Amino acid sequence: MQKYLKSSAAxxxxxxxxxxxxxxxxxxxxxQQVMAEEVATAIDAEEVLICEAGTGTGKxxxxxxxxxxxxxxxxxxxxxxxxxxQLYHRDIPVLNNSVSSAKSxxxxxxxxxxxxxxxxxxxFGDPRLDALNQRLLGKTSEWAEQTVTGDLDExxxxxxxxxxxxxxxxxxxxxxxxxxxxxxxCYVVKVRKEAAAADVVVVNHHLLxxxxxxxxxxxxxxxxxxxxxxxxxxxxxxxxxxLFFSRSISxxxxxxxxxxxxxxxxKEAPDMLVLTxxxxxxxxxxxxxxxxxxxxxxxLTWDSQKTNAVLNKKVGDVGDLLRTVGEQLEIAEExxxxxxxxxxxxxxxxxxxxxxENDTTPDHVHWIELANHNFTxxxxxxxxxxxxxxxxxxxxxxxxxxxxxxxxxxxxSYFKNCLGLQTAKECFLESPFDYKEQALLYLPGLExxxxxxxxxxxxxxxxxxxxxxxxxxxxFLFTSYRSLNATAAIMRNLNQYPLLVQGEAPRNQILKSFxxxxxxxLLGTSSFWEGVDVRxxxxxxxxxxxxxxxxxxxxxxxxxxxxxxxxxxxxxxxxQIPHAVTxxxxxxxxxxxxxxxxxxxxxxxxxxETRGYxxxxxxxxxxxxxxxxxxDVQIFFGS
Numbered sequence: 171m172q173k174y175l176k177s178s179a180a181x182x183x184x185x186x187x188x189x190x191x192x193x194x195x196x197x198x199x200x201x202q203q204v205m206a207e208e209v210a211t212a213i214d215a216e217e218v219l220i221c222e223a224g225t226g227t228g229k230x231x232x233x234x235x236x237x238x239x240x241x242x243x244x245x246x247x248x249x250x251x252x253x254x255x256q257l258y259h260r261d262i263p264v265l266n267n268s269v270s271s272a273k274s275x276x277x278x279x280x281x282x283x284x285x286x287x288x289x290x291x292x293x294f295g296d297p298r299l300d301a302l303n304q305r306l307l308g309k310t311s312e313w314a315e316q317t318v319t320g321d322l323d324e325x326x327x328x329x330x331x332x333x334x335x336x337x338x339x340x341x342x343x344x345x346x347x348x349x350x351x352x353x354x355x356c357y358v359v360k361v362r363k364e365a366a367a368a369d370v371v372v373v374n375h376h377l378l379x380x381x382x383x384x385x386x387x388x389x390x391x392x393x394x395x396x397x398x399x400x401x402x403x404x405x406x407x408x409x410x411x412x413l414f415f416s417r418s419i420s421x422x423x424x425x426x427x428x429x430x431x432x433x434x435x436x437k438e439a440p441d442m443l444v445l446t447x448x449x450x451x452x453x454x455x456x457x458x459x460x461x462x463x464x465x466x467x468x469x470l471t472w473d474s475q476k477t478n479a480v481l482n483k484k485v486g487d488v489g490d491l492l493r494t495v496g497e498q499l500e501i502a503e504e505x506x507x508x509x510x511x512x513x514x515x516x517x518x519x520x521x522x523x524x525x526x527e528n529d530t531t532p533d534h535v536h537w538i539e540l541a542n543h544n545f546t547x548x549x550x551x552x553x554x555x556x557x558x559x560x561x562x563x564x565x566x567x568x569x570x571x572x573x574x575x576x577x578x579x580x581x582x583s584y585f586k587n588c589l590g591l592q593t594a595k596e597c598f599l600e601s602p603f604d605y606k607e608q609a610l611l612y613l614p615g616l617e618x619x620x621x622x623x624x625x626x627x628x629x630x631x632x633x634x635x636x637x638x639x640x641x642x643x644x645x646f647l648f649t650s651y652r653s654l655n656a657t658a659a660i661m662r663n664l665n666q667y668p669l670l671v672q673g674e675a676p677r678n679q680i681l682k683s684f685x686x687x688x689x690x691x692l693l694g695t696s697s698f699w700e701g702v703d704v705r706x707x708x709x710x711x712x713x714x715x716x717x718x719x720x721x722x723x724x725x726x727x728x729x730x731x732x733x734x735x736x737x738x739x740x741x742x743x744x745x746q747i748p749h750a751v752t753x754x755x756x757x758x759x760x761x762x763x764x765x766x767x768x769x770x771x772x773x774x775x776x777x778x779e780t781r782g783y784x785x786x787x788x789x790x791x792x793x794x795x796x797x798x799x800x801x802d803v804q805i806f807f808g809s
Contacts, residue, residue, distance in 0.1 A: 179206040179236035182268065189231070189268045201599040205232035208597045209570055213240050213398055218562060218569045218594040220404075220585065222576040224601025224792070225759050229572050230261045233400050237370060238265045238273060242397035242568075245371050247378040249403035249410070250701045254279070257402075258372045276368035278361055278392075280377050285310070285320040286340040287352040293337040298429075303334045310338055320357025331676070336426070342380075343423070343515050344430055349507045365392060375406060379414035382561065397567050403701075404571035405752050408588040411554045412726065419522040420546035421456040424488070427519060428453040431495070431512045438506030445498040452491040459484055460545045463538070471725045472526065472536035472547070489527050492520045525549050537725030552729045559590030569594075574601075575755040579789045584748030603762050605792040610806045612636065612772045613779060615798045620716045620775050626656040629774045633713050634664060635800050636772055639807040642667030642689030644711035647699055647757050649718045657715070658693050667691050672698065684708070700756040703763055710769040710807070712761045717775045717787065718753040719746050747783055751790045758791055770803055 180203040182189050190196040205223055212219035213236055223229040234257075237244045248254050258277040266273060293299060293307055306328070313325045322328055328335065340358070350356065365371045371392060373381075378399075381392045393399070401407055428449045435446055462481040463470070475481055496516035503513040526547045530536045533553070539546045551557065562569055571594075576585045580598050585591075614632035618625050637644055644667075648654040651673070658671045668687050670680050672694040684692045685708060692698065699718075720727050731741040754773075761769045771794065778784035788796070797803070 177207050177210040177236065178239050179210045180204075182206075182235050182239065183231060187268075189235075189264070192268045193264050199226075199228055199602050201602050202228045202232045205229060205572075205597065205599055206235045208595070209233045210236035210239070212570060212595060213237070213242060213568045216566065216568050218591055219571070219597060220576060220582055220591065220594050221570065221572040221597040221599070222582070223572055223574060223597075223599045224603075225574050225762065226601045226603045226765065227574075227599055229574075230257060230402065231265065233402075233570055233572060234261055234265045237398060237400070238269050238271050240398070243369055243395055244398040244400065245373060245378065245392055245396045246400045246402065247373050247375050249375050249406040251279075251374065252701060252703075253402060254372055254374055262370065262372070273369040274367065275370040275372070276361070276365040278365040278371055278373045278377065279321070280374070280380075281341065281345070281358045282335070282339045283322055284357040284361065285314055285317070285322060285325075285338055286345075286358075287314065287320075287355055288346065288350050289340055289344075290314065290338040291352075292433075296337065299334070299337065303337075306332070306334050307338070310334070319361070329676075330678075341426075343427070343518070344511065346507055346511050349510070366395065371396075375401065375403075375410045376414075379410060382414070393565065398570065399565075399567065400570040400572070403573055405573040405575045405585070405756070407571065408554065408585070411558050411589065412550060415554045415557045416548050416550040417522055417525055418546055418548045419519065419526070420544055421459055422544045422546075424456045424492075424519060425453060427512070427515055428456075430508070430515075431499070434506065434508035434512050435502070438509050439502045442498065442502055445495070445502060448491060448495050448498060452488065452495055455484060455487050455491060456545075459488070460540065460543060463540055463545070465540065467723065468540050469724055470538050470540070471728070472530075472538055475538065485527065489520070489523050492516065492523055496520050523547075535725055535729040548725075550726050552726070552733055553588075555588060555590030562589075562591070574759055575752045577790075578748045578751045579786060584744075584752075587744075601762075601792060603765060603767075603792070605762065605794045608762050608765075608768050609792065609794040610770045610803065611788075611791065611794040611796045612770055612800070612803050613776075613796065613798050614772065614774060614800075615779065616774055616776045618776075620777070625774075626653060626715075627660060629715060630657060630660045630664065632774065633772065636711055636713070636770060636803050637665065637667060637691060639800075639804045640711040640770065641807075642691050643708055644691045644713060645698060645702075645704075645709060645760055646691060646693045646713045647715065647760075648693070648695050649716045651695055653715050654693055654695055661691075661693075665691060669693065699753060699760070702760055704760070705763045705767060707768075709760065709763075709767075711772070712758065712769065713772045713774070714754070714757050715774050717750050717773075717777060718757070719750045722746070743783075747786060751787055754787060755790060762792070768806075770806060 181187050183203050183206055185198040201223065205221060205227060208219060208221060209232065223232060246257060254277065262275050290310060299307065309327055317324060431449050432446065435442055462478060462484060463475060499509060499513035499516050503510040526536060531549060534549050534551050537548050539548065576582060577598060578584055582596050586594060616628050616632060618628050654672065661669060668690045670683055670690055670692045672680060677697055680692065681702065684690050722728060722731060730745055734741040734744055758771050761771050778787055
């Protein structure tokens with residue numbers, strides 16, 4: 171072990187280090203020390219490091235230790251709010267005390283998490299708010315008198331999905347910036363100033379990329395002052411990077427723009443009747459777009475819709491009306507700060523809409539995403555490797571990317587290719603957990619294919635003996651809502667344990683109920699495959715319905731497949747298998763979360779045994795004992 175104690179960071183995490191005095195239940199982990207050693211080296215050399223650290227490694231302390239022992243300013247970015255809070259409220263204070271550091275640290279969230287005083291005050295009497303929301307607005311105002319941070323997470327009365335939230339928060343588009351009457355009291359300005367001055371800043375990936383793309387212009391930028399960027403939960407970075415290197419515009423954005431404009435006109439230029447009339451026409455036109463697309467798929471290529479003459483005409487009409495409204499706002503902008511803001515937004519919306527009226531940008535794909543009442547255009551690069559690698563190279567700083575799921579059988583090629591990081595250093599650390607003793611992999615050997623009409627019925631038949639052996643205490647994870655709902659319908663008549671089904675209550679409420687309901691069985695889709703930490707006997711069985719392949723009809727995936735096919739490469743091997751392996755590892759990772767956990771992982775998909783690529787998935791999972799005999803499961807739980 172001594173060879174891993176070269177750096178002070180590794181020594182800090184050893185059994186003789188100072189950390190054990192400040193962290194209850196501390197135990198020395200070789201893998202954590204190796205990670206700290208590698209991170210410390212990458213920080214000193216200003217290198218890019220990709221590190222897969224298996225569940226139980228303690229990766230947050232593995233990268234925080236070298237950060238706190240260095241003199242460099244660091245940004246730590248996560249994919250989830252839960253990990254953000256863990257870092258800021260638990261892990262960072264522990265490290266800070268362990269090394270007696272004088273480092274300052276800050277937690278920075280997206281602006282939608284902070285109260286906007288100006289928008290709150292102007293919302294009183296807004297006809298769009300009913301009596302219930304007006305009362306909630308009054309309670310918000312009372313809370314505003316007491317809060318120091320303006321962080322809406324402190325205001326427990328306001329739910330995340332509250333209708334009121336957009337009325338009391340700002341967006342990058344509608345923020346008035348330095349012209350705002352409440353600018354001196356702005357919580358977003360204050361927290362970003364604190365972050366700019368802090369030695370360690372905790373953010374999330376969306377916020378970091380928004381900062382990179384200068385979407386929050388007018389505020390202090392984070393990246394230019396940083397020496398180190400850590401991307402935790404880095405397996406999410408390729409998808410998030412793709413989103414932020416895209417251009418997009420939604421009918422919801424246009425609708426909010428119209429609503430804000432009408433209010434601004436009433437307040438600052440009530441005599442401009444033509445502008446009011448054009449805004450009403452624009453809003454009506456954008457509302458009709460969604461109804462023109464008849465499809466069961468929520469994501470479609472724009473090319474597939476170009477034969478729809480009515481839809482194309484309405485797209486053109488929206489563009490014309492955006493130009494007309496912009497011309498009217500140019501006349502009105504000098505009459506008030508809100509109209510001036512609306513004029514800037516009109517220019518931005520018109521420019522983005524023009525992208526979709528023209529031909530596709532080379533190496534990009536035009537596509538649309540449909541929601542119940544919304545219609546969003548995207549212009550997405552087929553590959554973000556060039557943009558992301560250029561960003562990393564130009565920054566000239568250290569980048570640390572870590573997760574429990576970055577490799578396929580220990581090979582980082584897929585992740586590196588997605589982000590153009592072929593020359594990055596690699597570090598692969600297996601989990602310190604004893605999976606051979608703690609876990610069992612059960613493959614039921616179903617005789618029906620995953621696309622068979624009876625698949626869910628046969629899956630439930632195979633799962634019921636396991637649920638009986640585990641006495642519930644299970645996650646049942648699905649690759650689609652269709653499979654989830656079909657399985658839930660079957661299990662309601664057969665299962666003897668409490669069922670918690672995603673969609674029947676908010677996610678956080680379902681998760682809380684699982685923690686507090688003995689023998690519960692939770693049925694969930696993608697949002698429960700990762701970022702969920704249930705320790706102890708409450709979760710002893712994880713069932714996964716199918717291998718999580720991306721749908722080849724997804725516009726971006728289809729474009730990437732076509733691009734590789736044109737080059738004579740096998741897109742299934744290059745894209746779909748590696749991505750599915752990463753997602754499967756995330757789902758399987760819900761099972762063993764502590765050194766005392768025990769449990770069974772069941773994967774229903776028979777392609778693990780009938781297809782040649784099944785071995786890739788099996789060898790990428792933790793080294794669990796494997797069986798197809800249900801008696802082995804019964805013995806496992808009996809012991």
